[in-house]
Amino acid sequence: MQIITTFGFFVLWLASRWWLALVDKYVPEPYLDEVFHIPQAQKYCAGHFRDWDDKITTPPGLYLLSVAYHRFRLLSECTPFSLRSNNLLATILTAFLAAQCRHLIETRAAGRNGETSSVAMPFGSYYTGLNIALFPLIFFFSALYYTDVMSTLVVLVAYRNHLLRLQARRLGIVNDLWTVVLGVCALFMRQTNVFWVVVYMGGLEAVHVLRSVHSGSQKDSTLHDPPLSQSGPQDWFLCVLTLAVAALSNPFRVVRQIWPHLTILALFAGFVAWNGGVVLGDKSNHIATIHLAQMLYIWPLFAFFSAPLLIPSVLSAATRPIQYLHTLFSLTSKRAAFISVSYTLVTVLLSLVVVRYNTIIHPFTLADNRHYMFYVFRYTILRSHALRLSLVAAYTVCRWLVWDQLAGAAGPAQNPPRPVKEAAAATAAAAPRTSTALLWLLTTALSLTTAPLVEPRYFILPWVFYRLLVPAWRATDAPAPPGIGRAWPRGGLAGRLWLVAGSVDVRLPLETAWFVAINVGTMYVFLFRGFYWRGEHGELLDGGRVQRFMW
Incomplete structure (x- = not known):
């Protein structure tokens, strides 16, 4: 199994590298949103950290990581190809992090059901991680300088830390602070990540501490949280109601567990107040609705x-x-x-x-x-x-x-x-x-x-x-x-x-084949089915540049 999984990650790297090479060959110039991202990253590479393009709506996390990546590799210039290659590495790491998270989820589920789970990561977890990296909306942008792949990776790093916190018998101040750091890093990639690192992960930790408080006591029956396979609409209502009552009965325990997530939320609220809104630039076209x-x-x-x-x-x-x-x-x-x-x-x-x-x-x-x-x-x-x-x-x-x-x-x-x-x-x-x-x-x-x-x-x-x-x-x-x-x-x-x-x-290889088919189709259309914008009288628009279909 180790040989098979190693081979799978190697094939993923080859496919990503091949896709990056094709994009660099046929679309060497920045395309669409890259027109904003690549010049901004090049400013950061040149040390001009105060220069900012007001058309960019997301925080500068991607550009800061690109600077670190180039300096680590001793690259003297931030070219479109070298910047795009950031996402090549991020894609491989996304597969590995997703596999680890899947294994931690299954391990916790097995322990909850009284079963034993091997410490070694099973083949299914590796395969699931590979398929997640092949997800067309991730794989397609692995060869373009967009924030999505790197943002997904950083959130998965925070999620892995969250899953380890759920397994820990005691949490220390070091891990709490590390949770805050990872949450802030996720926000530096994209503002909407606040929902995943605060609401989702913080909510799961709150439920975890409430369940641990009631486990082994007569109060256990007051928490209505059955497996989803055994619940219906009435169970969803009872689940929310009983958890709310339990949280109100144990506020200090809940706050002790989730204070890092509350800190992240407070920092985000401070940013919104300072910035005058959620997005950094182009606020007129990105109004929360x-x-x-x-x-x-x-x-x-x-x-x-x-x-x-x-x-x-x-x-x-x-x-x-x-x-x-x-x-x-x-x-x-x-x-x-x-x-x-x-x-x-x-x-x-x-x-x-x-x-x-x-x-x-x-x-x-x-x-x-x-x-x-x-x-x-x-x-x-x-x-x-x-x-x-x-x-x-x-x-x-x-x-x-x-x-x-x-x-x-x-x-x-x-x-x-x-x-x-x-x-x-x-x-x-x-x-x-x-x-x-x-x-x-x-x-x-x-x-x-x-x-x-x-x-x-x-x-x-x-x-x-x-x-x-x-x-x-x-x-x-x-x-x-x-x-x-x-x-x-x-x-x-x-x-x-x-x-x-x-x-x-048995669905895993079918999922792989499905994603590969979608990826090959969208890659072919993007590279070889370009078209031109023309005006009413047939004149070329947008400087005669080729337009390409994409997600």
Whole structure:
């Protein structure tokens, strides 16, 4: 396994290096937002730290890291190629950090369920980290000088530290201060990272300390925080209510745990007051707005990129329709069915209201036909009002599919052989707790609904944390087709192959193939399907420069 994982990281490095070389060959000059980022980084490389381009909205973290990178490598000049190569290194480190975070999540889940977990990182964690680095919205920008890849890396460093804090029996002042430093570093990359290092990680630590206070006592029953796979809308409400009551009953314990995150929040609030707003420059085009429709767009985007992960839900729906109907109308589950149906109707109604009254079309979306989102809006949301409303059905289905995966979608296998059952139980990751999923949803909403512009890059961190939480799935977890519940392979080659399927998430190679296909397609279009902007009389615009399609 070590040889395979080492080879996987080597292939990732080769692919990233090849992509960087192609961009440098065919797009050597700064392109699009690089027109602002590269000159600003070159000013910093020259020591002009007081010079700032007012068109840049994000903090200078990327440029400061670039200066450190160039000085460490003793590079005398900051060229577009050398600056872009920063993200090549960041992509490899992102894969490794994501693998470590995945392993820590699975280790903690195994300990919570009373299972033992090996200290060595399993193959599935490495593979998940590699796929996260191949995520098209990350891999594409690994060859361009944008903030997204480096920002993701820094947030993952902070997240790894957070997961280690959850495992520590005692936290010292050194680790608390280190948490503050990592949080500030994340804010130096992008302002919206405050939601992930404060709300998400701070919220998880608050829940952790409340659970530890109540564990082993009669008060344990007052915390309602079941695994997401065993919770419904009523459980989500009870989870929030009981955690709020527990926090009010133990304020000093909570503050002792999360004071580093509160410090980060205070520093960020001080920055906003000093700066007169969240963004640094171009404030007129980046005004914080309540944009609830973002929480509708996220589900089709996640469903598209996570298509291979949806296999369990599709299999369950295809092989167990009778069981679903029986559960819906059984005497023991009428109340749950009523709550579920009511919840679905309410969400559909709220979605229709949001589409009707809170669909925001930012001028940038309509003004720049170099981005894929321009065409998505043009052929869907802007097509007609009726089509815009009908998309609520797609939002609802995609939301169910994505949430189902987060809950660990696969139903139990019917009469699997004992070795398969043991292999799956030894390696499967438990579904996240209800509180974890709700904090992820809240943080995602805060980071997206404050942005008027629908930009795929804004969905990177929500997807990364979602992907880290999705439980592993095996083919043996799937329900057996009707009539062959006892016909599982037990011996010979078929049995051995089935045992392998019982210990590996078979969706991982499909996810790799899917991401590679998307990446190859978008890379080809970007490099070789350029076009020119022309005026009304056919004259070339933008100085005759080639325009290229990108995310």
